[in-house]
Amino acid sequence: MISRENPARIAEIVGHVPVTGPSGVDAAVRRADAERRDWSALPVSARADILRERGETLAARQEELATLLARESGKPLADCRGEIGFALAYLRWVCDHAPRVLASSEVDDEAGRLVVSREPYGVVGCVTPWNAPVILALLKLAPALVAGNTVVLKPSPLAPLAVGEVAAALPVVFAVHGGAETGRALAGHPLVRKVAFTGGDVAGREIAANAGAMLTPSVMELGGNDPAVFLPDFSLTTADYERLVMASFATSGQVCMAAKRLYVPRGRAAEFAEAYVAAAERVLVTGDPLTPGVSMGPVVSAAAADRIRALVVASADRGGTAVPLGRVAPGHDPDAGYFVTPVLVTDLDDAAPLVAEEQFGPAVPLLVYDTEEEVLARANAGELGLGASVWSPDEERAFALAGRLEAGFVFVNTHNRTGMSLRAPFGGVKRSGYGREYGEEGLLEYVQTKVVHAPAAFRPGGQGMAPGAYPGTG
Numbered sequence: 001m002i003s004r005e006n007p008a009r010i011a012e013i014v015g016h017v018p019v020t021g022p023s024g025v026d027a028a029v030r031r032a033d034a035e036r037r038d039w040s041a042l043p044v045s046a047r048a049d050i051l052r053e054r055g056e057t058l059a060a061r062q063e064e065l066a067t068l069l070a071r072e073s074g075k076p077l078a079d080c081r082g083e084i085g086f087a088l089a090y091l092r093w094v095c096d097h098a099p100r101v102l103a104s105s106e107v108d109d110e111a112g113r114l115v116v117s118r119e120p121y122g123v124v125g126c127v128t129p130w131n132a133p134v135i136l137a138l139l140k141l142a143p144a145l146v147a148g149n150t151v152v153l154k155p156s157p158l159a160p161l162a163v164g165e166v167a168a169a170l171p172v173v174f175a176v177h178g179g180a181e182t183g184r185a186l187a188g189h190p191l192v193r194k195v196a197f198t199g200g201d202v203a204g205r206e207i208a209a210n211a212g213a214m215l216t217p218s219v220m221e222l223g224g225n226d227p228a229v230f231l232p233d234f235s236l237t238t239a240d241y242e243r244l245v246m247a248s249f250a251t252s253g254q255v256c257m258a259a260k261r262l263y264v265p266r267g268r269a270a271e272f273a274e275a276y277v278a279a280a281e282r283v284l285v286t287g288d289p290l291t292p293g294v295s296m297g298p299v300v301s302a303a304a305a306d307r308i309r310a311l312v313v314a315s316a317d318r319g320g321t322a323v324p325l326g327r328v329a330p331g332h333d334p335d336a337g338y339f340v341t342p343v344l345v346t347d348l349d350d351a352a353p354l355v356a357e358e359q360f361g362p363a364v365p366l367l368v369y370d371t372e373e374e375v376l377a378r379a380n381a382g383e384l385g386l387g388a389s390v391w392s393p394d395e396e397r398a399f400a401l402a403g404r405l406e407a408g409f410v411f412v413n414t415h416n417r418t419g420m421s422l423r424a425p426f427g428g429v430k431r432s433g434y435g436r437e438y439g440e441e442g443l444l445e446y447v448q449t450k451v452v453h454a455p456a457a458f459r460p461g462g463q464g465m466a467p468g469a470y471p472g473t474g
């Protein structure tokens with residue numbers, strides 16, 4: 001049994017889920033496999049109608065689910081409402097667009113009759129993280145299900161409860177629970193035909209290897225170390241600075257596409273830091289996730305808190321200066337949970353671990369640069385390439401630099417969730433993963449192309465072809 005504590009009040013157990021061992025995973029995959037033919041036999045529009053209706057049922061439970069998510073994840077309640085609302089909006093988007101995107105095409109002409117259809121894989125195995133458990137699961141479940149797949153979902157043991165409720169409300173989804181062992185059994189199961197993973201690179205490599213051993217295709221959404229590049233002409237309003245602060249500190253910095261390295265022109269660094277600290281004072285309020293007005297809760301676990309504090313200590317050892325940010329909510333007790341003081345760290349070099357690694361926590365380095373070529377090279381250094389941002393009032397200049405950044409998604413004049421779009425494919429380059437979520441590409445991840453072809457030469461009245469001839473060569 002997994003007992004999940006509230007990371008903001010560690011003495012409080014929010015709920016329990018049973019651990020699914022390898023035999024339980026096998027049973028879940030076999031049940032999903034037994035359902036796949038009936039489910040895939042429905043037309044796309046019929047599956048979309050069923051999913052849309054289930055989405056409406058979940059929408060009516062938004063407040064209950066958001067509260068549960070806040071208590072198990074430590075994310076502020078407003079964030080949890082937003083995540084669930086966005087996840088259900090994505091489900092609706094999928095239902096609206098799938099009939100067109102997944103439609104078969106047919107041509108019947110002098111060359112023959114050719115039908116190209118989009119077929120489901122069968123059972124999709126999904127392994128998801130805790131930091132945005134509902135949206136990151138629905139980004140897989142919604143397109144997989146509408147396309148006619150059935151799903152076995154393994155959420156993170158650090159936030160299995162709200163997403164468990166969502167999974168239970170959807171058709172042909174089977175949830176299994178546990179940690180790496182449960183995930184391994186799922187990714188390597190011979191009846192799983194596609195694996196979808198979001199999480200860190202350590203688990204990602206092992207899951208991809210296990211899937212690869214079965215020749216099971218996978219989609220991998222991994223970590224990032226997003227640079228935010230402020231061009232010399234940057235011009236930020238107070239609202240821009242406030243948005244930028246939350247682009248780094250929402251979910252206590254534990255977001256794959258958070259702004260994780262801030263690159264500012266040397267001559268404007270002091271002005272930037274002053275306005276940034278002032279903005280944080282206005283919008284960054286640490287406290288219990290259920291307290292109104294709180295915008296940052298704890299981090300997810302004691303291990304995460306220790307890791308992030310160690311990164312800040314290591315930064316000080318390298319000459320960095322940590323500036324505490326924001327305020328604490330009235331009456332807040334930082335010892336009640338896994339709270340970490342948010343900091344902006346200045347005076348670091350790019351080799352410092354806080355800069356070179358994904359920090360995944362509330363500590364952000366402010367780095368200075370001298371030339372555009374230099375900042376481009378520094379932004380592109382490293383193995384990760386998930387998101388990035390460019391900030392400038394000159395949109396042409398921003399788009400030109402964006403085109404040269406090694407990232408799967410470059411935001412212009414914003415960063416993180418405010419820059420997302422349901423229609424825009426999201427995913428990484430380099431070691432940040434492969435495959436895409438959102439948009440039409442996110443739907444097409446869950447189908448494979450099938451062709452039925454009657455060449456004109458062999459249709460009734462056709463002219464035939466010499467044995468072994470290549471078509472179209474006379």
Ligand code: NAD
Nearest residue numbers: 128129130155156179180183184199200203221222223256
């Ligand atoms: P994690 O990799 O520790 O865990 C993710 C999931 O994998 C969990 O369900 C976990 O139980 C499971 N797992 C762990 N080891 C496994 C193994 N060996 N075999 C099978 N399953 C295994 O990640 P996390 O701490 O939950 O999430 C943080 C990471 O996720 C960060 O690196 C973050 O950047 C990344 N992330 C990426 C995206 C994206 O869209 N690219 C989105 C959110 C988070």
